[in-house]
Amino acid sequence: MTPPLAVDIDGTITDAGRNVDPRVFAVLREWDAPVVVATGKALPFPFALCEFAGIRRNVVAENGGIAYVQAADDLVVAGDDERARAVAEEYRAAGHDLGWGRTDMVNRWRETELVVHRSRPLEPLERIAADHGLEVVDTGFAYHVKSPAVTKGAALTAVADRLDRDPAEFVAVGDSVNDVSTFDAVGGSYAVGNADEHAREAADIVLDAEYADGFLAAVDRIVADREPQ
Numbered sequence: 001m002t003p004p005l006a007v008d009i010d011g012t013i014t015d016a017g018r019n020v021d022p023r024v025f026a027v028l029r030e031w032d033a034p035v036v037v038a039t040g041k042a043l044p045f046p047f048a049l050c051e052f053a054g055i056r057r058n059v060v061a062e063n064g065g066i067a068y069v070q071a072a073d074d075l076v077v078a079g080d081d082e083r084a085r086a087v088a089e090e091y092r093a094a095g096h097d098l099g100w101g102r103t104d105m106v107n108r109w110r111e112t113e114l115v116v117h118r119s120r121p122l123e124p125l126e127r128i129a130a131d132h133g134l135e136v137v138d139t140g141f142a143y144h145v146k147s148p149a150v151t152k153g154a155a156l157t158a159v160a161d162r163l164d165r166d167p168a169e170f171v172a173v174g175d176s177v178n179d180v181s182t183f184d185a186v187g188g189s190y191a192v193g194n195a196d197e198h199a200r201e202a203a204d205i206v207l208d209a210e211y212a213d214g215f216l217a218a219v220d221r222i223v224a225d226r227e228p229q
Helices: 023-030 044-053 081-093 122-131 152-162 177-185 197-202 211-225
Strands: 005-007 035-038 058-061 066-069 074-077 114-116 135-138 143-146 171-174 188-191
Touching: 023 044, 023 211, 035 044, 035 152, 044 058, 058 152, 066 152, 074 152, 081 114, 081 122, 081 143, 122 135, 122 143, 135 177, 152 177, 171 177, 171 211, 177 188, 177 197, 188 197, 188 211
Parallel strands: 005 035, 005 171, 035 058, 171 188
Antiparallel strands: 058 066, 066 074, 114 143, 135 143
């Protein structure tokens, strides 16, 4: 039986330039069980990916701050936008911009957290975030300012419940520290070869292949493990 699949985007189904590998679309579309796209990106990005991939819109976004389950038509919000915006205001008042330019399309549709470019000073960001009861998570792509209680794993558990599935039925593929909670929540976990040390230590299996090649290798392992011997 094919298990439900939870998959990250950046660094997992992309190449090193963060371009989604077109080979993954057929894999996701033909997966014979629910697929949940779990990412640190704002909700419109994974929602659009599902739309164009031709799969059900089951998504975890903003590192668990917000999630959507198509069959239930249910939007689950766990993050705290007000505190995140307060951090942004104080960070700017301290003389630091967020690093995304005047328009800032990275935070434009973000509802539950704040994202800061990794070129910007980390220490004042961590200090201001802590003053508001928030944490800063370095995903390798950006600094995410979020509630410590908000995780991809917790959101995936909520999504699984709405899909009438046990989280332990899921397998997950990821590459970063923000995927660790997902790995902890599921029954089987795979880190692609470019994964950071946190994801590598938390995963059940670490692939040699990197980026989307690693995802495809994980899929091969998952399918092979469930074929009759």
